[in-house]
Amino acid sequence: MSADDVELLARATWSALVEPGDAVAGTLVGLLGAVQALEWVRAALRDGPDLAALEDRHGPLGDADRRRVVTAVARWAVRLPDCDPHRDLGNLDRLGGSLLVPGDPRWPSALDDLGTTAPFCVWLRGEPDLGAVLALSAAVVGSRAATSYGERVAFDLADELTAQGLCVVSGGAYGIDAAAHRGAVARGGRTLVVLAGGVDRAYPAGNARLLETVVGCGGALVSEVPPGSLPTKSRFLQRNRLIAAAGQATVVVEAAWRSGAMSTAHHAARLLRPVGAVPGPVTSMASAGCHRLLREGVAVCVTDAAEVRELAGAIGSGLVAAADAARSADDRAARRRDVLDPVSLRVVDALSRRVPTDVDRLASLAGVTVAEARGAVGLLELDGWAVRRGAGWVVAPVASP
Amino acid sequence: MSADDVELLARATWSALVEPGDAVAGTLVGLLGAVQALEWVRAALRDGPDLAALEDRHGPLGDADRRRVVTAVARWAVRLPDCDPHRDLGNLDRLGGSLLVPGDPRWPSALDDLGTTAPFCVWLRGEPDLGAVLALSAAVVGSRAATSYGERVAFDLADELTAQGLCVVSGGAYGIDAAAHRGAVARGGRTLVVLAGGVDRAYPAGNARLLETVVGCGGALVSEVPPGSLPTKSRFLQRNRLIAAAGQATVVVEAAWRSGAMSTAHHAARLLRPVGAVPGPVTSMASAGCHRLLREGVAVCVTDAAEVRELAGAIGSGLVAAADAARSADDRAARRRDVLDPVSLRVVDALSRRVPTDVDRLASLAGVTVAEARGAVGLLELDGWAVRRGAGWVVAPVASP
Numbered sequence: 001m002s003a004d005d006v007e008l009l010a011r012a013t014w015s016a017l018v019e020p021g022d023a024v025a026g027t028l029v030g031l032l033g034a035v036q037a038l039e040w041v042r043a044a045l046r047d048g049p050d051l052a053a054l055e056d057r058h059g060p061l062g063d064a065d066r067r068r069v070v071t072a073v074a075r076w077a078v079r080l081p082d083c084d085p086h087r088d089l090g091n092l093d094r095l096g097g098s099l100l101v102p103g104d105p106r107w108p109s110a111l112d113d114l115g116t117t118a119p120f121c122v123w124l125r126g127e128p129d130l131g132a133v134l135a136l137s138a139a140v141v142g143s144r145a146a147t148s149y150g151e152r153v154a155f156d157l158a159d160e161l162t163a164q165g166l167c168v169v170s171g172g173a174y175g176i177d178a179a180a181h182r183g184a185v186a187r188g189g190r191t192l193v194v195l196a197g198g199v200d201r202a203y204p205a206g207n208a209r210l211l212e213t214v215v216g217c218g219g220a221l222v223s224e225v226p227p228g229s230l231p232t233k234s235r236f237l238q239r240n241r242l243i244a245a246a247g248q249a250t251v252v253v254e255a256a257w258r259s260g261a262m263s264t265a266h267h268a269a270r271l272l273r274p275v276g277a278v279p280g281p282v283t284s285m286a287s288a289g290c291h292r293l294l295r296e297g298v299a300v301c302v303t304d305a306a307e308v309r310e311l312a313g314a315i316g317s318g319l320v321a322a323a324d325a326a327r328s329a330d331d332r333a334a335r336r337r338d339v340l341d342p343v344s345l346r347v348v349d350a351l352s353r354r355v356p357t358d359v360d361r362l363a364s365l366a367g368v369t370v371a372e373a374r375g376a377v378g379l380l381e382l383d384g385w386a387v388r389r390g391a392g393w394v395v396a397p398v399a400s401p
Numbered sequence: 402m403s404a405d406d407v408e409l410l411a412r413a414t415w416s417a418l419v420e421p422g423d424a425v426a427g428t429l430v431g432l433l434g435a436v437q438a439l440e441w442v443r444a445a446l447r448d449g450p451d452l453a454a455l456e457d458r459h460g461p462l463g464d465a466d467r468r469r470v471v472t473a474v475a476r477w478a479v480r481l482p483d484c485d486p487h488r489d490l491g492n493l494d495r496l497g498g499s500l501l502v503p504g505d506p507r508w509p510s511a512l513d514d515l516g517t518t519a520p521f522c523v524w525l526r527g528e529p530d531l532g533a534v535l536a537l538s539a540a541v542v543g544s545r546a547a548t549s550y551g552e553r554v555a556f557d558l559a560d561e562l563t564a565q566g567l568c569v570v571s572g573g574a575y576g577i578d579a580a581a582h583r584g585a586v587a588r589g590g591r592t593l594v595v596l597a598g599g600v601d602r603a604y605p606a607g608n609a610r611l612l613e614t615v616v617g618c619g620g621a622l623v624s625e626v627p628p629g630s631l632p633t634k635s636r637f638l639q640r641n642r643l644i645a646a647a648g649q650a651t652v653v654v655e656a657a658w659r660s661g662a663m664s665t666a667h668h669a670a671r672l673l674r675p676v677g678a679v680p681g682p683v684t685s686m687a688s689a690g691c692h693r694l695l696r697e698g699v700a701v702c703v704t705d706a707a708e709v710r711e712l713a714g715a716i717g718s719g720l721v722a723a724a725d726a727a728r729s730a731d732d733r734a735a736r737r738r739d740v741l742d743p744v745s746l747r748v749v750d751a752l753s754r755r756v757p758t759d760v761d762r763l764a765s766l767a768g769v770t771v772a773e774a775r776g777a778v779g780l781l782e783l784d785g786w787a788v789r790r791g792a793g794w795v796v797a798p799v800a801s802p
Contacts, residue, residue: 018768019747019768022768071770071773074770074772074773075764075768075769075770075773077770078761078764078765078768078769078770078771079765079768082765149682149684152684153683153684230766232747232750232751232766233746233749233750234743234746234747234750278683279680279681279682279683279688279691279692279695279702280680280681280682280683281550281680281681281682282554282679282680282681282704282705283550283553283554287680288704290680291680291702291704294680294695294701294702295701295702295703295704295708300695300696301680301692301695301696301702302696303683303689303692303696304683307696342635345634345635346420346633346635348634349633349634349635350633360479363476363479364479364480364483365631365633367419367420367423367476367479367480368476368479369472369475369476369478369479370479371475372472372475372476
């Protein structure tokens with residue numbers, strides 16, 4: 001067995017031994033390495049925890065830290081007999097999956113930002129080069145109890161982000177998550193589903209076909225716990241930190257006042273990843289969480305894919321300016337008025353559409369001098385705003401606002 | 402004629418002589434007083450502008466300033482012959498209106514924040530004590546082309562703000578403005594309509610009955626131009642600064658990408674008044690302006706009257722916290738879980754609803770020590786989360802999430 005294999009088996013063991021987000025285990029592996037840390041645990045179960053060995057690497061441990069380590073070891077003792085990385089890897093193999101560990105060129109280094117709560121490994125089905133998949137990415141998350149508005153927005157956002165080459169990361173749940181994954185696969189693009197349980201468990205069962213489609217479209221299902229693991233509530237909460245870390249930005253499309261998506265947003269903010277929230281009707285409780293994120297300054301307001309892409313720091317953020325320009329196309333008339341100086345604007349406003357107005361009257365109505373009115377109306381005639389009729393002027397038909 | 406009358410007549414004249422927002426006129430009146438400034442103008446029309454007299458008060462004028470003054474005087478010359486404050490005040494009198502000038506105890510000092518562009522006077526129909534009316538106030542503005550969503554939100558906001566004793570300020574236009582005024586009068590409360598034209602002109606005509614109702618409910622119609630004045634486009638734009646100054650905060654309910662309400666919001670921001678924007682569906686262009694204000698950091702997200710009231714700095718901003726608490730009433734179950742420590746949470750998640758689980762298995766499933774599982778499940782039983790069955794435990798029916 002090569003050193004790589006030993007490392008892989010040790011990390012697979014760690015992922016089965018401890019609950020996701022166990023910072024004591026993360027610290028131990030960080031100090032000693034996955035293999036040695038596991039040996040340290042086995043020795044601890046025989047002879048008691050060798051805190052001195054940890055202190056050699058870490059420096060002196062306080063009383064609270066010592067207690068945390070002792071308690072953690074006692075917890076792991078319960079599970080260690082059940083850990084069988086060969087069995088778990090065999091199961092993964094039968095699913096056609098891959099196990100990624102740090103050091104693998106395909107390892108998504110974004111997850112390292114989680115520090116002592118980074119996953120030990122990633123159990124994966126589908127495209128194994130997660131590093132490449134996540135190089136341009138955005139998490140799109142939200143409530144299970146989504147409205148048709150939220151699902152439409154999530155679908156459209158994911159569709160457009162995918163068209164722009166971003167990988168949409170989400171949790172595979174009903175509602176917003178599913179709509180986001182569907183938008184990505186509708187474009188035939190790669191999307192990443194981060195599961196709370198094992199990658200052999202389509203959860204929720206109603207999304208089983210969608211999850212297969214994700215794999216079929218070059219995307220992936222990933223989990224930090226081995227195949228066969230149950231998606232427990234605490235794993236759902238921990239899973240949110242992985243979604244937040246995997247995306248270069250996190251966007252909440254719809255979230256009730258309390259929602260798992262809120263936790264994902266806060267994880268992203270803690271990781272200094274940009275967070276966006278899509279607003280919705282204030283009459284809909286489904287958007288109350290998004291509005292809360294905006295009010296509290298956790299998230300910025302995002303309304304389309306270009307703004308999300310800008311948030312994710314992807315190349316071509318000039319797209320936002322382009323979208324703004326397009327959006328204003330429908331008020332070109334208003335912009336046309338903008339080119340007029342204040343005097344001309346007031347003179348235009350003083351013109352009637354039917355009754356000709358002479359220069360003296362124009363000056364009085366517009367509150368400008370007679371000379372200004374004469375100059376302005378002459379230029380306005382040249383520019384097609386005003387038409388001379390008899391001794392006065394009227395608004396040119398085409399210029400009417 | 403008393404000195405007060407002379408001042409009143411001078412200010413009425415200024416309001417007819419110059420276009421709203423004329424900073425040269427405002428500066429002149431600021432330097433010399435309304436009466437003397439008018440005499441200065443009359444002398445200037447006879448003998449040319451006495452810039453030295455201005456410099457005595459102001460300090461040396463640059464070339465650009467001198468040109469601005471000379472041009473301004475030439476503009477005013479056109480209108481001065483038409484100015485007749487006695488006629489205008491007579492017309493106001495026939496309408497049962499009042500003219501407010503600075504120094505009047507009823508003058509709304511909030512307007513003074515506009516500095517050199519503050520109005521010279523306020524022509525008013527309805528409740529004349531504007532200072533009292535505006536002591537607690539919020540401007541609620543938005544697009545004419547509003548959606549039923551926007552009108553509903555504006556109506557409800559105004560209704561609740563009025564119930565909380567705030568005066569709703571708006572522009573009397575179709576759409577959001579009208580909905581806001583309607584919400585206020587539906588509560589039988591006072592609301593302020595800031596018109597771009599004279600207070601004798603119900604504009605738009607379709608809102609004539611609404612404007613009469615506003616007066617009948619103890620509110621007021623106000624304008625900075627005399628009765629008979631037309632609501633021109635430039636006066637609409639200038640009117641927005643008065644709305645922004647009159648409200649202690651400005652809230653934009655619905656605004657397209659370019660909208661008069663956007664100008665009101667920017668005026669309010671320039672006056673350092675808090676600005677709120679009500680979000681809406683990103684699929685609705687009617688909310689695009691609101692989202693733009695949020696994205697650009699001009700406005701904060703507001704979703705209900707309590708948040709607007711907080712923005713306006715009114716007493717009792719604790720209402721927001723209360724509303725938050727009420728909003729969360731429907732997820733008391735989720736909050737209930739929050740009181741559990743992480744170990745108990747994992748033990749609860751490991752419990753089945755039907756199949757009893759013993760302590761050893763609980764410990765393994767939850768990833769805790771056997772002692773922790775035993776302790777946790779005992780406390781969970783006491784707290785009504787778990788029920789003992791045979792050698793194990795199941796979730797208590799009432800605790801199921």
